[in-house]
Amino acid sequence: MGKRYALPDKTPIRRWVQAYQTFGEEGLKRKRSKQVYPVQFKLDVLHFRKKTGASLQETAIAFHVNNSSLIANWTRIFNKEGVEGLRGKAKGRPSMSKNLKKRRPKPKNP
The missing domain is CATH 1.10.10 (Arc Repressor Mutant, subunit A)
Structure with missing residues (x-):
């Protein structure tokens, strides 16, 4: 069966069948x-x-x-x-800090 659908192994098909038998159509939905x-x-x-x-x-x-x-x-x-x-870990980028780095004043050109 795996060769028929160009799968290198039949393990995924077994999992799909078992998921369907256990959970019905919900077991196959992403x-x-x-x-x-x-x-x-x-x-x-x-x-x-x-x-x-x-x-x-x-x-x-x-x-x-x-x-x-x-x-x-x-x-x-x-x-x-x-x-x-x-334990769950925080996802995504951390929020920006409120203490922004102070910018250096640009030197004045005479």
């Missing part, structure tokens, strides 16, 4: 906005996976997370940074 998960939810997911030995996909289905690679990212971040790494 999300318009990112869902922000609380830290406690992430910890519960990681604890469940460690305790049961479930695969990424099985864990994603158990917690109704459509993207199993998200759980892989949480695992990697948790192993590297601990609980603090799972």
